[in-house]
Amino acid sequence: MSGSLCGTDGRSERGDAPAREGSRASCCEPKRGVASFELGIGAVVDDEGGYTSVAVALALLVSLSLVCSLVSVAWVQNRSADVQSVADSAALAGANVVAAYSTVATTLDACVLTLGLAGMVTLGAGLVVSAVPGLSAVGAETISAGVKMLDARRDFAMSAARGLEAVEKTLPLAIAARSAAVVEANEGEGSSYIGCAIPFPQESQSDFSALEADVTGDEIAEVADHLQDASDRAKDAQDRLDEALHEGWLADCGGEPMNMRERADSLAGLLVTENPHYPSPESWTFGVPLLRSRSYYARRAAIEAPAGQGIRYLTDSECRLAFYEYALSEMEAGYYLELPDGSVDIDLPSLPKNTGEMQGTCLYTDARWPCTQEGGRVTLHSTLRCPGAQGASAGEASLSQLDAGAVARCPTCQMSSADMGKVAAASTSIDNGYEYYWARVVAASLDYEVAADDLAAAEAEMRDYADEGASAFEEALETLASPRLKICPPGAWGCVAVVGRGEGDLPDSLENGFAAPLAVSTGAAISAATLAPDFDAAGNDVLTRFLEALGDDIGWGCAGVLGGIGELWAGLLRGYGSSADGLSDAASEALSGLSGTLLGPVASWLNDKLSEIVRAVGFEPADLRLRKPVLTNSQNVFDRAGFGQVANARELIERLPDAGDPASIARALGQVVVNELGGGPYAIAELPIPGTDITVPLTIDVGALLGAGSS
Incomplete structure (x- = not known):
């Protein structure tokens, strides 16, 4: 109507x-x-x-026209805005490639450093063990293991440097390929895009010289050889020292049922304070029998008396008294000194046990025997109580004068050199005599003094070599610690994505007679992404992931394969990056574990010195948090690269081609792209597992990395 x-x-x-x-x-x-x-x-x-019906019809017509127009406009607006989302996704995809590379590079750097440090700690432990007398063979084996580990570190580091350099040269192509794939994936009905992300810096600025630095253990190994030789001599001297000490202790108070202490108690009745017992040689020294003998001979001289009646008993008693007084004077002159350098100075007198030996002492040469004038001659007696001593006193004479004929021998007491010489003969020859055990102590003391001097000389030489080894260790450790690997691959500052949108018509489903046909005009967008640490990745850092993957690759898990040196390396890996002192603490802890053994003075000093060196050297802290790509203002990336945003953004947009593969698009945008990795799996390096014969190839899938961009 x-x-x-x-x-x-x-x-x-x-x-x-x-x-x-x-x-x-x-x-x-x-x-x-x-x-x-x-x-x-x-x-x-x-x-x-x-x-009216006319009004209703008109309203419906107008509404349909408005709805269709708004749908068309909304579709056009959405398609126009989608290019920015596509650019954002492309920038994130490019940064994700850089994140993956950073993870690989950080892991390899950590492996190189910790392998080197594990080798150094092993060499340090080898030095310490080499300084332990008796463990030279173990020290040599440990040194060999440390040298092999440093050799493995060198080979691994050089291969890693070559591999990382090749990957960094290929990164621009990989970034272009992955980002272009994201751009292509966003194409749909009525929309077409072209573009990719380009990295900044566009070329690698990484410094791989730290990986190429050669750290060897040759100098340490050479010092260790000398240290082991001196250690062997120290072990021989220590064995002789211990044997002599034990022998002296047995003779003095350790032997059963008789010994010097027991004889001193039985023959002289010494008090316990003058005649102590030592249950073990550890607390006993050669000064103990010297003090005991002083008390013994003083007591024997004080209580000496003839054993019977008659001139013969009287003469024997006088000879014994002379011997005891002589022995006491000798004991008083004897000494036992422990010197600061570990050597000893011992002078335990040897007592004569026969006439010949007596004639070499003052018992023979000292004028102590009384003389009288008998029949016109000076006659020597054992004592003036001798019945033959009737004449006037003629002073005193020595046994040597008697033997020389300067004085006459008394026919009554018949005192002679033989009488004096036989005093200690029996008590020195059989085990019930005090002098028997004293002779054993003296013999042991002579061996002990020689062994102590040899030990002191060997230990002095060991200290010199230990100091030399510590210096070589410090020098090698400083070479290992500095410089560190500087990673600045293409894209380290960020990735800028440039995406162009082609013209597009409304889809057939939106065409209608109620609105004029619309089309999407050409357009472009630019976006940027960079890497940021993942603060929510606790327990999910680079090396945690790596160790888990390593256990899977080995097949049995790290705990089942890594033993000894391998466990040391794994511990250093776990300590890497935990703090500024994480590595130093882990290495120092490994060395301090040796302190529980009986190291000896030189080894203990060396162990403390090496631990101090490790703590003092210090290692740059490593940030091992996983990196994730985040969007950022492209101005930030351009500023870091030294470019102006507006001019460069416009220039990049104008360079976009109408079509092409990722490599050609990247070249059109001014990026040099090459493929240094080939087309299949690429082994960046082969990681040796310390303590085993296992090597794990660290590979990347080049096909997955480059995709269509590999062309």
């Missing part, structure tokens, strides 16, 4: 009354004399105020 029709008389066709003045119908009155049909307000609203 097109609306109401008005007649010429002002009435409607229904015969209604004429319209009143001011009514709605008045506006529809035709000019008199003219026949026409006009559409007025009555066509949409009737006299009762309701909407």
Whole structure:
């Protein structure tokens, strides 16, 4: 229905009354004399105020037109805005490639450093063990293991440097390929995109010289050889020292049932304070029997008396008294000194056990025997109580004068050199005599003094070599610690994605007769992404992941394979990056574990010195948190690269080609792209597992990394 029709008389066709003045119908009155049909307000609203069918139809038509137009406009706007989302995704994809490389490079750097440190700690332990008398063979084996580990570290580091350098040269192509794949994946009905991400810096600025630094244990191994030789001599001297000490202790108070202590108690009745017992040689020294003998001979001289009646008993007693007084004077002159350098100075007197030996002492040469004038000659007696001593006193004479004929021998007491010489003969020859055990002590003391001097000389030489070894250790450790690997691959500052959008028509499903056809015009967007540490990755750092993967690759898990040196390396890996002192603490702890053994003075000093060196050298702290790509203002990346944002963004957009593969797109944007990795799996390096014959190849899938960009 097109609306109401008005007649010429002002009435409607229904015969209604004429319209009143001011009514709605008045506006529809035709000019008199003219026949026409006009559409007025009555066509949409009737006299009762309701909407007519015409009004409803018009409203529906307008609504459909608006809806269709808005849908088309919204689609165009969404497609126009999608290019920014695509650029964001492409930038994140490029940064994700850099993140993956950073993880690999950090892991390899950690492995190189900790392998070297494990080798150094092993060499240090070898030096310490080499300084332990009796463990030279173990020290040599440990040194050999440390040298092999440093050799493995060198080979691994050089291969890692070559591998990382090749990967960094290929990174721009990988970034372009992965980001271009994301751009292509966003194409759909009515939308087409082209573009990729380019890294900044565009070329590698990494420094791999730290990986190429050669750290060898040759000098340490040479010092260790000398140290082991001196250690062997010290071990021989220590064995002789211990044997002599044990022998002296047995003779003095350790032997059963008789010994010097027991004889001193039985023969002289010494007090316990003068005649102590020592249950073991550890607390006993050669000064003990010297003090005991002083008390013994003083007591024997004090209680000496003839064993019977008659001149023969009297002579024997006088000879014994002379011997005891002589022995006491000798004991008083004897000494036992322990010197600061570990040697000893011992002078335990040897007592004569026969006439020949007596003639070499003052017992023979000292004028102590009384003489009288008998028959016109000076006659020597054992004592003035001798019945033959009747004449006037003629002073004193020696046994040597008697033997020389300067004085006459008394026919009554018949005192002679033989009488004096036989005093200690029996007590020295059989085990019930005090002098028997004293002779054993003296012999042991001579062996002990020689052994102690040899030990002191060997230990002095060991200290010299230990000091030399510590210096070589410190020098090698400083070479290992500095410089550190500086990683700055392409994309380290960020990746800038440039994405262009082609023209696009509305999809068929949106075409209709209610709205004029629309099209999406060409456009472009730019975005940037960089790497940020993942603060929520506790227990999920680079090396935690690596150790888990390593255990899977080995097959049995690290705990089952890594033993000894391998466990040391794994512990250093776990300590790497934990703090600024994480490595130093782990290495120092490994060395301090030797302190529980009986190291000896030189080894203990060396162990403490090496631990101190490790703590003092220090290692740069490593940030091992996983990196994740995050969007950033492209201005930040351009500023870091030294470019102006507006000019460079416009230039990059203008360079975008209409079509091409990722490599050609990257080249059009000014990026040099090459493939240094080939097409299949690429082994960056082969990691030796310390303590085993296992090597684990560290590979990347080049095909997955480059995708279509490998062309």
